[in-house]
Amino acid sequence: MKRFLFKIHPPAVLLFLAILLSWGCQPGVEEKPAGPPLKISLAVSPATYSGLIAIADEKGYFKEAGLDVSISLYASGREALEAMCRGEAQVATVADIAFAAKIFTEPSIRILASIGTNVGNQIVARKDRGIQKPSDLRGKRIGFSSQTTSDYFLYAFLISEGILLKDITAVDIPPDQLLQAILEGDVDAVSAFEIFGSEAKKRMKENAVFWESQNNLSYHWLLAAKESLFRSPEVLKRLLRALLKSEGFALVNSEEAKSVIARKWDFDPEFIRETWHRTRLQVSFNQSIVTSLQNYTEWMINKKGNGGTPPDILDYLHTGVLDEVSPRSVTIFR
Amino acid sequence: MGIQRRILLSIGASLAISFLIVFFVFSNLRSMEVETEAHQVYDKIKDKTYALNLLTGRLWNGQNPSRIRQIREIKASLENLLLAMPFIDLREESLIRQIRQNSRELGYYLEKVISANLKPGSRIEVERFNVLISQLRMKTQLISDDTQQLKEISQSRMVEKQEKADLTTLSLIGALILVNGAIFFLSGRRILKIQEDLKKQREQRQLALDAAKMGWWQYDPVSRILFWDDHYRAIFGVWGYSHPGDETLTRIIHPEDLPQFLAKVNAALIPSDPQPFAVEYRIKRKDEMIRWIEAYGIASTQGEGENKRVVSLFGTVSDITERKESEEALRKSHLELELRVEERTSELEAMNRELQNFTYIASHDLQEPLRKVQIFGEMLLNRSKVTLDNVSRDYIRRMQDAATRMKNLLDTLLTYSRVTSKVEPMTETDLNQCVKEALLNLEILVEEKNAKVEINRLPTIMADETQILQLFQNLIANALKYQRKGEPPRVKIYAQKDGTEKGADYEICIEDNGIGIDEKYADEIFMPFRRLHGRSEYEGVGIGLAICSKIVERHGGNIRVRSEPGKGSTFIVTLPSGMNPR
Numbered sequence: 001m002k003r004f005l006f007k008i009h010p011p012a013v014l015l016f017l018a019i020l021l022s023w024g025c026q027p028g029v030e031e032k033p034a035g036p037p038l039k040i041s042l043a044v045s046p047a048t049y050s051g052l053i054a055i056a057d058e059k060g061y062f063k064e065a066g067l068d069v070s071i072s073l074y075a076s077g078r079e080a081l082e083a084m085c086r087g088e089a090q091v092a093t094v095a096d097i098a099f100a101a102k103i104f105t106e107p108s109i110r111i112l113a114s115i116g117t118n119v120g121n122q123i124v125a126r127k128d129r130g131i132q133k134p135s136d137l138r139g140k141r142i143g144f145s146s147q148t149t150s151d152y153f154l155y156a157f158l159i160s161e162g163i164l165l166k167d168i169t170a171v172d173i174p175p176d177q178l179l180q181a182i183l184e185g186d187v188d189a190v191s192a193f194e195i196f197g198s199e200a201k202k203r204m205k206e207n208a209v210f211w212e213s214q215n216n217l218s219y220h221w222l223l224a225a226k227e228s229l230f231r232s233p234e235v236l237k238r239l240l241r242a243l244l245k246s247e248g249f250a251l252v253n254s255e256e257a258k259s260v261i262a263r264k265w266d267f268d269p270e271f272i273r274e275t276w277h278r279t280r281l282q283v284s285f286n287q288s289i290v291t292s293l294q295n296y297t298e299w300m301i302n303k304k305g306n307g308g309t310p311p312d313i314l315d316y317l318h319t320g321v322l323d324e325v326s327p328r329s330v331t332i333f334r
Numbered sequence: 335m336g337i338q339r340r341i342l343l344s345i346g347a348s349l350a351i352s353f354l355i356v357f358f359v360f361s362n363l364r365s366m367e368v369e370t371e372a373h374q375v376y377d378k379i380k381d382k383t384y385a386l387n388l389l390t391g392r393l394w395n396g397q398n399p400s401r402i403r404q405i406r407e408i409k410a411s412l413e414n415l416l417l418a419m420p421f422i423d424l425r426e427e428s429l430i431r432q433i434r435q436n437s438r439e440l441g442y443y444l445e446k447v448i449s450a451n452l453k454p455g456s457r458i459e460v461e462r463f464n465v466l467i468s469q470l471r472m473k474t475q476l477i478s479d480d481t482q483q484l485k486e487i488s489q490s491r492m493v494e495k496q497e498k499a500d501l502t503t504l505s506l507i508g509a510l511i512l513v514n515g516a517i518f519f520l521s522g523r524r525i526l527k528i529q530e531d532l533k534k535q536r537e538q539r540q541l542a543l544d545a546a547k548m549g550w551w552q553y554d555p556v557s558r559i560l561f562w563d564d565h566y567r568a569i570f571g572v573w574g575y576s577h578p579g580d581e582t583l584t585r586i587i588h589p590e591d592l593p594q595f596l597a598k599v600n601a602a603l604i605p606s607d608p609q610p611f612a613v614e615y616r617i618k619r620k621d622e623m624i625r626w627i628e629a630y631g632i633a634s635t636q637g638e639g640e641n642k643r644v645v646s647l648f649g650t651v652s653d654i655t656e657r658k659e660s661e662e663a664l665r666k667s668h669l670e671l672e673l674r675v676e677e678r679t680s681e682l683e684a685m686n687r688e689l690q691n692f693t694y695i696a697s698h699d700l701q702e703p704l705r706k707v708q709i710f711g712e713m714l715l716n717r718s719k720v721t722l723d724n725v726s727r728d729y730i731r732r733m734q735d736a737a738t739r740m741k742n743l744l745d746t747l748l749t750y751s752r753v754t755s756k757v758e759p760m761t762e763t764d765l766n767q768c769v770k771e772a773l774l775n776l777e778i779l780v781e782e783k784n785a786k787v788e789i790n791r792l793p794t795i796m797a798d799e800t801q802i803l804q805l806f807q808n809l810i811a812n813a814l815k816y817q818r819k820g821e822p823p824r825v826k827i828y829a830q831k832d833g834t835e836k837g838a839d840y841e842i843c844i845e846d847n848g849i850g851i852d853e854k855y856a857d858e859i860f861m862p863f864r865r866l867h868g869r870s871e872y873e874g875v876g877i878g879l880a881i882c883s884k885i886v887e888r889h890g891g892n893i894r895v896r897s898e899p900g901k902g903s904t905f906i907v908t909l910p911s912g913m914n915p916r
C-alpha cells in the first residue's frame with residue numbers, strides 16, 4: 001500500500017490533472033485593472049440612499065476597481081447636479097424628480113443608473129401654528145425646495161388631502177435652509193427630505209407634527225453625468241463595478257453597512273437604523289425610472305401651466321454602461 | 335500494475351466520473367427546473383401587474399362594476415402568487431420583500447382609485463385622481479421592475495449555472511476520456527507486451543517440444559474435446575485442424591490399453607484430489623501402424639473446497655515406440671544372457687564337483703601306494719641294514735620322509751576337499767560345545783605348550799557341527815603353534831556379536847598372544863598351501879586356515895584377521911544372522 005501511494009501512477013496523475021483542469025475552468029476571481037487609477041469626481045448629497053458610495057469609499061472598492069475618487073458633498077441632489085453641470089464634478093447623485101426638472105435647461109445630462117430608492121420625505125409642521133391634522137395646512141406657509149422631491153411630494157400630499165397649492169403659501173427655500181426655516185418659525189410647515197425632517201422632529205420635540213408625504217411612493221436616487229463622459233466609459237464602468245460590490249456587501253452585512261454609512265456621512269447611527277427600512281440600496285436601471293421621469297416632466301409642464309411638449313425621456317438614459325457591467329440590473333423595456 | 339488492476343482502476347475511475355457527470359447533470363436539471371418554475375411565477379406576476387395597470391387606467395372612463403371586480407380578482411391572484419414566490423439568495427429575498435410591500439401599497443392605491451368619486455368639473459378631484467393613477471402606475475411599475483429584476487437574476491443564475499455545469503461536465507468527460515485513454519493506452523501496451531512474451535514463450539515451448547519430439551494437448555472436461563498441436567497430430571497420424579472428442583480417442587487407443595487409459599483420465603479429473611496423469615498406451619493409427627505413446631498431464635482447477643472443479647487437463651505426449659522396442663530387445667538379450675550364465679554356472683559347478691571328486695579320489699587313492707612305498711622302504715631298510723652303506727640308508731630315510739610328508743599333504747588335501755564334498759546338514763549347534771570338543775582334541779598340545787584358553791559364552795547357531803568343530807580346532811591349533819618364544823600361549827574365545835540384536839550377524843573372535851603377522855598378509859594366509867614361515871620353523875603344510883576360510887564360506891560368512899607382528903592375532907569369524915536356529 002505504501003509502495004502504491006508513493007509510486008507514480010500515470011492514470012492517477014492524469015486524473016489529478018483532469019480534476020485540476022475542471023477546477024481551472026471555473027469562473028475566476030475578478031482581477032484588479034492594470035495601470036494607474038482613473039480619476040473621477042463625485043458630487044454627492046449625503047443620505048442613507050447615497051450609502052453605496054459611502055461603502056465603496058470606506059471599504060476601498062473604488063481603489064480595487066482602479067479609481068481615484070474625490071467626493072464633494074451637497075445639501076441636495078439638485079445642488080449636486082447643478083455642481084456637476086457647472087463642471088465641479090463628473091458625476092452627481094440626484095433624485096429622479098430633480099433630474100427631470102434639470103432636463104429642461106440642461107439637455108446634455110444623462111442617467112448612468114439608479115443607486116437606490118427612498119420613501120422618507122415628510123411634511124413637518126408646527127403645532128404652535130395650529131396645525132394638528134393635514135387639513136390644518138390650508139392657508140399656512142409651507143416651505144419647500146423647488147425642483148426637488150420636496151416640491152413634488154408636497155403637491156401630491158396636499159392633493160391627496162384635498163388641498164390645492166393655491167390654498168397655501170408655498171415658500172421656496174434652499175434645501176439646507178429648510179430646517180432652520182421651520183425651527184425659527186419662518187414657515188409653519190416644511191416639505192423636507194428625510195434627514196431634515198428627522199432632524200426637525202428631533203429638535204421641535206413636542207411641537208412637531210408630521211406626515212409621510214410620499215404616500216409610500218419611492219423615488220429613484222440616480223447617478224447622472226454629462227453625455228460627454230460616456231464617450232470614455234471605462235471610468236464609469238469601474239464606478240458601477242465598485243457600487244455593485246457595495247450593494248453585495250450591504251445586502252450581506254447590513255449592520256456594518258449602516259455603521260459605515262453613518263460614519264462616512266457623519267449621521268447619527270440611530271437615524272440610519274430608523275430610516276434603513278425606507279431605503280433601498282440597489283444599482284439598477286428599471287422601467288419605473290422612465291415612468292417616474294415621464295410623470296414628473298408632465299407634472300412640471302402642468303405646474304408651469306404654459307403648455308409644451310414633454311421631453312423624450314429615453315434620450316436622457318444611458319443604459320449601455322450598466323448593461324455591460326451587470327446586464328441583469330437593466331430591466332428597462334427595450 | 336497488473337492488467338486486471340488497471341482495468342479495475344479504469345472501471346472504478348469511469349464509474350466515479352460518470353456518477354459525477356450524472357450527478358451534475360441531474361442537479362443542474364433540478365436547479366433549472368426550480369428556476370423555470372420561478373420564471374413562470376415571475377411572468378404571471380408581470381402579467382397581473384400589466385393587467386392591473388391597463389384596467390386601472392380605464393377607470394378614468396367610469397367605475398364599471400365588472401372592471402372593478404376583475405381588478406380585485408387580479409389583485410387577489412397577484413397576492414397569492416406573491417405568497418408562493420421562492421427565493422434563493424439575499425438579493426432575491428430583498429426584492430421579494432419589496433414586491434410584497436409594493437403589492438400591499440398597490441392594494442391601498444387600488445381601493446383609493448376604485449373608491450374615487452370623480453365629479454365632473456372638480457379640478458381637485460381630477461388632479462387627485464391623476465396623482466393616484468400615476469402613483470398606482472408607479473407602484474405596478476415598481477412591482478414589474480422588481481419582478482423583471484428577479485427574472486434577470488434568475489436568468490443570469492441559470493446561464494451561470496449552465497455554463498458552470500457545461501464546463502464541469504466537459505471537464506469530467508475530458509477527465510473520463512483522459513483517464514480511460516491513459517489506462518487503455520498503458521494497458522494496451524502491456525497487453526501487446528504480454529502477447530509478444532506469450533508468443534515467444536509459445537515458440538520456445540514449441541521448440542522444446544520439437545526437440546523432445548513431444549506433442550502438446552489440452553483436454554476440456556466439459557466439452558470433452560481434446561485440443562492438440564501439430565506434433566500430437568503427427569504422432570497420431572492425423573492431419574487437419576479438427577480436435578477429437580472422447581469417441582475418436584477411444585477408437586484410436588488400443589483396446590487392451592483403453593481401460594488403463596480411462597482409469598488414469600478419471601483419476602486426473604477428480605476435483606477434490608486430481609492425480610497426476612501419467613500413462614503409456616498403444617494406439618492404432620489409420621495407416622494400421624501400432625505406436626507406443628507416453629502421456630503426462632496435470633489438471634488445472636478452480637475454486638476451493640466443495641466448489642473446487644477441474645477446468646482443464648493439459649500435458650504432453652511422445653512417441654516411445656522405438657524406446658519400447660529397444661527395451662524389448664534389451665529384455666530379450668538379458669534373458670538370453672541369464673540363460674547362458676545359468677548354463678555356464680552349471681557347467682562350472684559340474685567341473686568344480688568333478689575337480690573336488692578328483693581331489694578327493696586322488697588324495698584318497700594315492701594314500702595306498704604311498705603307504706606301500708613307506709612300508710616297503712621300511713622293510714628294505716630293515717633287511718639290508720648290514721649290506722647297505724650309509725649313503726644308501728640315508729637315501730632310503732629321505733625317501734621315507736618325503737613319503738610321510740606326502741601322506742600328510744594328502745591327508746590335509748583330503749580334509750580340504752571334504753569341506754565341500756562331505757557335507758552334513760545344518761543343525762542346531764552349540765558353539766560352546768564345539769570349542770570344548772576341539773580343546774579335548776588338542777588337550778596334549780595344550781598341556782605341552784602350557785597354554786591357557788579362556789572361553790566366554792558363545793551362541794547356539796544353525797551350522798554343520800563337524801565343520802564348526804574343525805574350524806575352532808584349526809584356529810586354536812594355529813594360535814598354539816605360532817606362540818612367542820618364552821611365552822606360553824594365551825587364547826581367548828568370545829562372541830563380539832552374539833546375534834541377540836535383531837538382524838545382526840554373529841562375530842566370534844579367537845584372540846591369541848602369538849607372534850602376529852603383518853596385516854599385508856591378512857588375505858594370503860587364507861589361501862591353500864601359503865606359508866609365511868619356513869617348514870623348519872613351524873611344521874605343517876599351510877592349509878589349516880584355508881580350510882577355515884572354506885568352512886566359513888560354506889556357512890555364508892567370512893573370516894578375517896586383525897594382527898600386528900609381536901602383538902598377537904585376532905581371528906574374527908562372521909556368520910550371518912540367518913544362522914539363528916530360532
